[in-house]
Amino acid sequence: MTVDLRPEQDHRARAARLERALGPAADPANPLGHRAVLAADERGELLADGERALREFGLNAEFVPEHLGGRFTRADRLGQLMRAVFRRDCALGIGYGVTSFIAALPVWADGTPDQQARVGRTLLAGGRVVAAYTELDHGSDFSRTEFTAEPGPGGYVLDGGKQLVNNISRAEMAVFFARTADGPGSRGHSHLLVDLTALPAGRVRRDRRYPVSGVRGCLLGGIEIDGCPVPGDALLGAEGGAMETVLRVFQVTRAVLPSMVVGVGDTQLRTVLEFARDRQLYGRRLADLPSARSTLAGCFADLLICDAFASVVARSLHLRPGETSVGAAAVKYLVPKLLQESSYRLSVQMGARSYVRTGPYAIFQKTARDLPVVALAHAGSAVCQASLVTQLPRLAERGWRAALAGEAPEPVDGGSVYDLDAPLPPLHLGGLELNARGADSLAGDLVRLHTVLAGQPASAPLAALTGLFVTELRGLSGRALALAPRDRTVLAGPRAFTLADRYAHVLAAAAVAGVWWHARRTAPDTPAADPAWACVALHRLAGRLGLRPGPLPPEPQDRVFADLTARHEAGHTFDLFRGRLASGPA
Amino acid sequence: MTDTSQTTTETAETVRAWLVDRVAFYLERPAADIDVSAPLVDLGLDSVYALTLCGDVEDRFGVVVEATMAWDHPTVNAMTDHLTGLVSGDR
Numbered sequence: 001m002t003v004d005l006r007p008e009q010d011h012r013a014r015a016a017r018l019e020r021a022l023g024p025a026a027d028p029a030n031p032l033g034h035r036a037v038l039a040a041d042e043r044g045e046l047l048a049d050g051e052r053a054l055r056e057f058g059l060n061a062e063f064v065p066e067h068l069g070g071r072f073t074r075a076d077r078l079g080q081l082m083r084a085v086f087r088r089d090c091a092l093g094i095g096y097g098v099t100s101f102i103a104a105l106p107v108w109a110d111g112t113p114d115q116q117a118r119v120g121r122t123l124l125a126g127g128r129v130v131a132a133y134t135e136l137d138h139g140s141d142f143s144r145t146e147f148t149a150e151p152g153p154g155g156y157v158l159d160g161g162k163q164l165v166n167n168i169s170r171a172e173m174a175v176f177f178a179r180t181a182d183g184p185g186s187r188g189h190s191h192l193l194v195d196l197t198a199l200p201a202g203r204v205r206r207d208r209r210y211p212v213s214g215v216r217g218c219l220l221g222g223i224e225i226d227g228c229p230v231p232g233d234a235l236l237g238a239e240g241g242a243m244e245t246v247l248r249v250f251q252v253t254r255a256v257l258p259s260m261v262v263g264v265g266d267t268q269l270r271t272v273l274e275f276a277r278d279r280q281l282y283g284r285r286l287a288d289l290p291s292a293r294s295t296l297a298g299c300f301a302d303l304l305i306c307d308a309f310a311s312v313v314a315r316s317l318h319l320r321p322g323e324t325s326v327g328a329a330a331v332k333y334l335v336p337k338l339l340q341e342s343s344y345r346l347s348v349q350m351g352a353r354s355y356v357r358t359g360p361y362a363i364f365q366k367t368a369r370d371l372p373v374v375a376l377a378h379a380g381s382a383v384c385q386a387s388l389v390t391q392l393p394r395l396a397e398r399g400w401r402a403a404l405a406g407e408a409p410e411p412v413d414g415g416s417v418y419d420l421d422a423p424l425p426p427l428h429l430g431g432l433e434l435n436a437r438g439a440d441s442l443a444g445d446l447v448r449l450h451t452v453l454a455g456q457p458a459s460a461p462l463a464a465l466t467g468l469f470v471t472e473l474r475g476l477s478g479r480a481l482a483l484a485p486r487d488r489t490v491l492a493g494p495r496a497f498t499l500a501d502r503y504a505h506v507l508a509a510a511a512v513a514g515v516w517w518h519a520r521r522t523a524p525d526t527p528a529a530d531p532a533w534a535c536v537a538l539h540r541l542a543g544r545l546g547l548r549p550g551p552l553p554p555e556p557q558d559r560v561f562a563d564l565t566a567r568h569e570a571g572h573t574f575d576l577f578r579g580r581l582a583s584g585p586a
Numbered sequence: 587m588t589d590t591s592q593t594t595t596e597t598a599e600t601v602r603a604w605l606v607d608r609v610a611f612y613l614e615r616p617a618a619d620i621d622v623s624a625p626l627v628d629l630g631l632d633s634v635y636a637l638t639l640c641g642d643v644e645d646r647f648g649v650v651v652e653a654t655m656a657w658d659h660p661t662v663n664a665m666t667d668h669l670t671g672l673v674s675g676d677r
């Protein structure tokens with residue numbers, strides 16, 4: 001039977017197939033279930049059966065663009081799909097795949113047809129391409145990179161070391177971020193695409209492994225290279241162009257990785273919900289105590305915030321690529337923070353079970369250890385916050401001023417960034433701008449939506465909540481314009497970092513409100529169209545900023561909690577996508 | 587011919603003086619301390635900051651410049667040369 005599936009059906013089918021390939025998480029007989037995942041973690045190994053299953057599924061194809069034979073078409077869908085892996089095991093999520101996705105992005109952006117074809121073939125065959133960026137002495141400050149690629153006979157000579165590179169010991173290829181010119185500056189670095197198997201033995205060591213506190217199965221290794229020649233065609237993109245490419249393409253990863261990590265929060269919440277339904281306290285179930293219910297409903301709402309924000313920004317990569325330098329940094333800053341704080345609150349409900357490494361809820365302590373590592377992976381929160389800081393005054397001057405005056409132009413996509421099931425134009429990595437030039441259409445959309453809601457008596461609660469964020473934006477605007485000169489640079493003080501934090505919350509609120517509003521119009525039967533989640537989500541964001549939203553009415557919180565338990569019983573995911581979990585014996 | 591080159595010279599000096607002021611503003615140092623031939627990075631302005639400066643240039647002179655302008659023209663003098671052409675051509 002040859003049925004030409006529409007892309008959306010195809011996407012849901014793929015997500016279901018991936019979930020089936022992993023089998024039921026709770027089944028102790030499932031070789032890919034949580035029991036096996038925990039055992040592998042205790043051994044410090046990546047689950048071999050898991051790697052095999054993902055290879056058979058062809059997960060790498062999800063990272064390869066369609067024209068090269070893969071299935072990577074949409075940033076938002078990649079994030080949502082990968083949640084299945086992150087729900088099961090962060091180590092597999094990072095260790096099988098994500099590193100290849102990160103490494104491949106500069107190749108898709110800058111590579112020659114031959115380089116792209118080689119990387120595409122390697123990945124589609126189940127191979128590994130790794131991203132060799134980190135040097136422990138310099139952290140996220142790539143500009144201080146010491147690893148060099150000097151001109152040599154017939155190409156370049158590589159020299160130096162990289163650390164904390166996932167899978168470097170067993171990868172076929174690597175993308176190196178290397179210094180190609182002396183001195184500071186942003187044109188002194190280049191990407192090199194290197195066939196690791198072709199490097200002369202005796203000049204390379206890549207067997208060092210770094211033990212880590214979370215994702216313990218990941219093979220985080222180092223490579224030391226002592227004067228290795230590589231051919232001239234190893235150069236990826238223009239010489240001196242690597243920093244620019246990084247600032248473009250890592251907008252994709254900054255949006256998509258946090259979206260994937262929503263899966264970790266899903267597993268944590270599910271585990272604690274099960275605990276709360278089993279545990280008897282004061283003659284009733286923990287899940288029936290008001291305080292526990294409130295925590296669980298709140299953590300669920302936080303997951304929906306994370307999903308809405310990450311998905312809207314991932315869609316913006318396709319639709320509003322001029323602005324995502326801001327949105328992606330805000331997502332990579334705020335989503336891990338929300339998930340981390342949620343993890344802590346859930347651990348309080350679990351008590352001792354939150355750190356016991358054996359027994360029925362042991363997966364929780366693993367996810368709690370994995371989460372901080374995954375949150376910092378690739379771009380730390382401080383870096384993302386700092387990059388927001390530098391853009392704040394111009395955002396205030398241009399985007400927010402127009403938004404608050406009701407003069408922001410209506411986006412040409414008609415708000416499709418919020419319509420999570422709407423089709424998307426192709427992703428053009430070269431179209432991602434390094435700087436938003438003060439444009440902020442999310443803020444414009446928020447102000448516009450607030451005005452509409454304020455005119456509808458039935459929407460009074462959401463009008464009031466969105467109004468809090470409009471007022472907050474007005475306050476931020478004045479404070480951003482008043483920032484001292486030094487506070488507009490990466491040397492900014494805590495005051496500027498606070499503004500960046502608050503602004504990220506406003507953007508998240510804009511995403512939540514936009515997703516709910518568009519779902520209400522285009523998909524009224526979906527969970528995203530229910531005002532209850534938007535109400536609880538906005539209330540939480542407002543509360544985090546100290547905006548005094550008043551007491552949360554019981555009705556929306558009860559509805560969110562009822563949705564949570566209904567999903568748990570029906571085996572649905574705790575996100576806006578609401579996929580189906582694998583059930584039954586493996 | 588003389589007129590044009592004189593205008594260009596004036597434009598160049600306007601641009602240079604403004605850039606010096608701007609760099610001094612961010613560094614919180616007197617304009618007289620800014621070495622117009624030194625790479626911005628050596629003066630203490632990092633890569634991300636250079637992107638911000640491009641925004642200031644756009645707002646002040648009403649021209650669109652690449653976000654990476656200050657990377658490719660890394661001193662006040664080099665930026666002045668680059669911008670003078672754009673600005674005088676525009677006016």
